[in-house]
Amino acid sequence: TASFNWEDPLATSELYTEEELAIQDTARQYCQERLLPRVLDAYRNEHYDRKILEEMGELGLLGASIKGYGCAGVTTVASGLIAKEVERVDSGYRSGMSVQSSLIMTGINEFGTTNQKERFLPDLARGKIAGCFGLTEPNHGSDPGSMETIAKEHPNKKGYFSLSGAKTWITNSPISDVFLVWAKLESTGKIRGFLVEREKCPPGTLETPAIKDKNGLRASITGMIQMENCPVPVENMLEVEGLTGPFTCLNSARLGIAFGAIGALEDCLSRARSYALERKQFRGNPLAKYQLIQKKLADAATDAAYGSLAATQVARLKDSGSLTPEMISMVKRQNCDRALAGARLLQEIFGGNAASDEYHIGRHVANLFVVQTYEGQSDIHSLILGRAITGVQAFC
Ligand code: TGC
Ligand code: FAD
Numbered sequence: 001t002a003s004f005n006w007e008d009p010l011a012t013s014e015l016y017t018e019e020e021l022a023i024q025d026t027a028r029q030y031c032q033e034r035l036l037p038r039v040l041d042a043y044r045n046e047h048y049d050r051k052i053l054e055e056m057g058e059l060g061l062l063g064a065s066i067k068g069y070g071c072a073g074v075t076t077v078a079s080g081l082i083a084k085e086v087e088r089v090d091s092g093y094r095s096g097m098s099v100q101s102s103l104i105m106t107g108i109n110e111f112g113t114t115n116q117k118e119r120f121l122p123d124l125a126r127g128k129i130a131g132c133f134g135l136t137e138p139n140h141g142s143d144p145g146s147m148e149t150i151a152k153e154h155p156n157k158k159g160y161f162s163l164s165g166a167k168t169w170i171t172n173s174p175i176s177d178v179f180l181v182w183a184k185l186e187s188t189g190k191i192r193g194f195l196v197e198r199e200k201c202p203p204g205t206l207e208t209p210a211i212k213d214k215n216g217l218r219a220s221i222t223g224m225i226q227m228e229n230c231p232v233p234v235e236n237m238l239e240v241e242g243l244t245g246p247f248t249c250l251n252s253a254r255l256g257i258a259f260g261a262i263g264a265l266e267d268c269l270s271r272a273r274s275y276a277l278e279r280k281q282f283r284g285n286p287l288a289k290y291q292l293i294q295k296k297l298a299d300a301a302t303d304a305a306y307g308s309l310a311a312t313q314v315a316r317l318k319d320s321g322s323l324t325p326e327m328i329s330m331v332k333r334q335n336c337d338r339a340l341a342g343a344r345l346l347q348e349i350f351g352g353n354a355a356s357d358e359y360h361i362g363r364h365v366a367n368l369f370v371v372q373t374y375e376g377q378s379d380i381h382s383l384i385l386g387r388a389i390t391g392v393q394a395f396c
Pocket of ligand 2: 172377
């Protein structure tokens with residue numbers, strides 16, 4: 001007879017193939033053995049170890065669902081499980097991986113020329129080069145369609161565009177070799193994607209200062225992309241026009257976040273459960289004996305189980321070709337909201353010790369606020385869903 005497993009209450013793992021489970025195991029082993037021992041130091045010192053991308057590349061974790069070009073070609077579910085294992089350690093580590101895998105590599109794979117794919121994808125897959133995705137600007141975050149970054153014909157260099165403008169809050173920008181920058185083409189007013197290569201930019205045309213002193217996602221590096229008449233060859237423009245380009249990349253990354261946020265919540269749950277069993281208050285009773293504590297654990301376990309099931313279903317629908325972007329909005333929003341709310345509640349179980357970073361829970365809470373904000377803040381996903389439900393758009 002079946003018995004209840006608090007770590008997988010709805011037996012979601014039964015929906016995974018043996019290969020998917022093996023990939024999850026490999027990712028979990030790497031994350032627990034190699035990332036977890038580094039995370040406290042990285043978070044305290046706001047340091048992202050560039051070697052992590054190479055290590056992930058060696059294991060085939062980067063751009064894992066892409067077929068060819070040195071990528072593993074796994075299912076969307078397997079790729080989601082990788083995100084879940086990385087974020088079980090820290091959202092910032094998942095962030096560094098998502099930007100490389102889902103944002104820049106997906107952009108090149110979906111909309112790149114054969115030449116662009118051959119030039120960039122194998123090195124990105126191995127983590128030999130680092131990439132980032134520049135959509136958000138200082139004046140335009142939720143509304144990227146109003147971006148001000150401009151690409152125009154270069155006045156002095158034939159066969160080149162000149163890019164000017166600023167992107168902000170860009171994960172990996174200070175350490176990136178290649179930047180997928182979204183800009184409006186002056187001649188058409190349409191948004192286009194450009195692959196900007198750091199080593200080919202003349203001095204003073206590209207700056208990528210880090211944004212320091214963050215109060216979340218400190219194990220990930222974030223910065224700006226400042227461009228002033230930055231020359232980019234015509235052959236580095238992607239073959240897609242309009243917001244469909246960046247949003248297609250975001251579809252992939254947002255689904256990864258739906259898995260990842262649940263990984264973070266599961267880590268909070270496991271740590272809170274252990275703490276509640278060990279910590280004794282009032283006549284030697286463990287906290288776990290008290291009903292209010294049990295309710296917190298039950299709520300978080302339920303949200304994690306529902307979130308895993310839903311993300312798995314959406315990933316399967318992606319692979320069978322029946323996905324709609326609204327499904328992704330639904331799981332990105334719900335899983336981030338529930339992970340953040342759950343982590344905050346579980347934090348209470350640690351009492352004063354929650355204030356020490358050695359218990360890890362405060363780090364997850366601070367990270368999950370950011371995860372709920374980037375790639376479409378939850379209220380923005382509510383509006384995407386509201387538009388799909390009513391047929392009326394409420395953005396402006
Ligand atoms: P809207 O009129 O809705 O659409 C404009 C065009 O885009 C197409 N489109 C999509 N295509 C593919 N997938 C999707 N999910 C799509 N959503 C829209 C749409 O069909 C249309 O095409 P066309 O051909 O008709 O022009 O655009 P809008 O300007 O009204 O947009 C509103 C809204 C709210 C949906 C959108 O702007 C939005 O999602 N805002 C949130 C911004 C966001 O998510 N930014 C993310 C920045 S990257 C990031 O945060 C990375 S963090 C990574 C990490 O560290 O892990
Ligand atoms: P705003 O758009 O100013 O929104 C502020 C608040 O107003 C939000 O709560 C929002 O939901 C609400 N709001 C906005 N419009 C409406 C409306 N019409 N109706 C109701 N409410 C509304 N971007 C990238 O391009 N690449 C990256 O790699 C990247 N990495 C990031 C890493 C970190 C650590 C952070 C913090 C951000 C990152 N971002 C990145 C940017 C991120 O995507 C944006 O911060 C996010 O999209 C929100 O934009 P904003 O900060 O400008 O907020």
